[in-house]
Amino acid sequence: MRTLSLIFLATLTTTCWAQKLNPQRAYPTFALAASGIYASVEKQMQVTVKQLAAGTPASGSGLLPGDVLISAGGTNLEVDDPRVPLGKAIGAAEATTGKLLLGVRRGTKKVRDRSSCQSARFVF
Numbered sequence: 001m002r003t004l005s006l007i008f009l010a011t012l013t014t015t016c017w018a019q020k021l022n023p024q025r026a027y028p029t030f031a032l033a034a035s036g037i038y039a040s041v042e043k044q045m046q047v048t049v050k051q052l053a054a055g056t057p058a059s060g061s062g063l064l065p066g067d068v069l070i071s072a073g074g075t076n077l078e079v080d081d082p083r084v085p086l087g088k089a090i091g092a093a094e095a096t097t098g099k100l101l102l103g104v105r106r107g108t109k110k111v112r113d114r115s116s117c118q119s120a121r122f123v124f
Helices: 002-019 083-095
Strands: 037-042 046-052 068-072 101-106 118-123
Touching: 068 083
Parallel strands: none
Antiparallel strands: 037 046, 046 068, 068 101, 101 118
């Protein structure tokens, strides 16, 4: 029993440690459910749109590659690990109306500097 407990504890510790993101590196592109948005977690934990698939809800939305997703379903994505709130927002949208409200930052300035960047909301 003691050996089993130690193996479980070692596995749990390794799994939790391996899941942590490094804010200094970029991660592979992933699909945001069936929206047609392909994004990646870039340096400084920014969820960045990489590609929009043709013929999907995202293709006519006005989103552009390079846009940074700052919120999803009203939840802030500018956190230590944006995968968790993004996944929860997608799950909530799929379980209810099927529409996901995204907050987007376009450009290099922060959203509150409205004169030098564009900020928009998109519903899928």
